[in-house]
Amino acid sequence: MTSKELLCALVAFDTTSRESNLQLITFVRDYLARLNVPCELIFNEERSKANLFATLGPDDVPGIVLSGHTDVVPVDGQPWTVPPFELSEKDGKLYGRGTADMKGYIACVLAAVPGFLARPLRLPIHIALSYDEEVGCLGVRDLISRLEGRANKPRLCIIGEPTQLQPVLGHKGKLAMRCDVHGAACHSAYAPQGVNAIEYAADLIGELGRIGQVLRAPDRCDPRFDPPFTTVQTGVISGGKALNIVPADCRFDFEVRALPATDPAEVAQQLERYAQRDLLPKMRAVDAHSDIRFSRLSAYPGLATDAQSEAAQLIAQICGSTDFTTVAFGTEGGLFDAIGIPTVICGPGSMNQGHKPDEFVSVSQLDACDAMLERLASMFLA
Structure with missing residues (x-):
């Protein structure tokens, strides 16, 4: 499936933070299962929501986490001109709740999985999907606690919040x-x-x-x-x-x-x-x-990744840019960083469209994210 096809499927799930995300998580689990990729689901106490963690490639060396949250903000009271939970395309833009923040990135990651698997990966790629980020980065904490105890903790985390694919090293x-x-x-x-x-x-x-x-x-x-x-x-x-x-x-x-x-x-x-x-x-x-x-x-917590760190240099090579910046909005990045996993923020779309009616991500941004993940596989993993 292409990133656009996957985005169409992901947007159709109403994963507003007050709702369950299990239908989306089940869809992703089944998609990965068809590719012979096992998943671990980490449920909340009520078992109404879950994080998903999957590993591609070897699991005995530190790898790279591609992380995103599955929940979206409400559409209540917003003057949408298109159905918010149905992908609409017009003039090179893909409309729907979560297209920018941040199902577009998740779709690109999932679309890249067959290409990742086609390579003899020397480093693992981990896919981490969380719940309840929009209401205080709540769900990811259980996932992170599992990572903290791993013998081979990941060496880098890339969180795909919308930054127009510019590498972000800091937020409040x-x-x-x-x-x-x-x-x-x-x-x-x-x-x-x-x-x-x-x-x-x-x-x-x-x-x-x-x-x-x-x-x-x-x-x-x-x-x-x-x-x-x-x-x-x-x-x-x-x-x-x-x-x-x-x-x-x-x-x-x-x-x-x-x-x-x-x-x-x-x-x-x-x-x-x-x-x-x-x-x-x-x-x-x-x-x-x-x-x-x-x-x-x-x-x-906030995030302040050192521009001279290995994580920063890796993301610069993947993005083809050393124009590091910061963002005003918060992410789960500080939580990954706090357990010793250097983190950068880099994803398709712009937060200028996030949380608004008629939220969108451009097709060109999805294409550029697909290309970025291809470079990731080619440069560091094969």
Whole structure:
């Protein structure tokens, strides 16, 4: 099957993160089985989703991982002009949810398998497909824990997020947090007798803004990234029952997009210290049961692969480019890198089309990715 034919099949599976990905995983498993390639499936606890891991060639030496996530973001409320879960072609572009992010890359990898198998591979090629990347890089962690214990850990991972096939060596890490503020309700006519959870939440959000401003200092910036500093933002807030009731509860979610050299947990720790030191004493002076609680929603590390490393030099040869760059979005790359598998990001399409209505990848990008994988086999594996 060609990469376009495989992409057509992959797009037809609604693998929105809230849904199961098992139909797609079963399709890939059966496709590889017909080529005599065995697969390992790594299920979640509910067995409603699974990662897939397959090895082509010898398994007693370190090889190369070709990695991609199978889940996609929702299409709800987006003004699509084509069916999102049906591949449509027009003017050299292939439309459908996940075409760019990132089923296009997965299709190219699967299409390359017969060509890989036709060679006497001296190094193994591993195919790694994960679930729930879009909601915090959740599924791949079980797969990575299996790789960490392998005697012959892979020497390189190529994650095919859409970069227009330009080699990417770095991205920011992310920490998503939730803050629950519990105060005390009363009639708004006697507001000082209550503890207004919304007002204290607003104070915390203001403190987040002040922390964010400090992170913009020139000595904390890295010009390789855009924006070149660690960012902090509040994305969701809820609280209150009625205007004439002092609100007892307020909740807000915030995130930190951190440069690889910055630990995003430091931002959360600063905010917690501020809450404990400056806010809780005032709240509990009015009502002893007042509280501020923080909980982590998700997190993944940043990526900063050395441009002089073997991984960078390999991807440069495969891509034919040493024009290394960084991206603003996060990937599973930092998790692979954290267990000692050097990682680069390089895949067809552009994130400018990802997550949007009428998402697409160009046919020329798929063709170029097919050619890149052919070079991979020819230059390093045969």
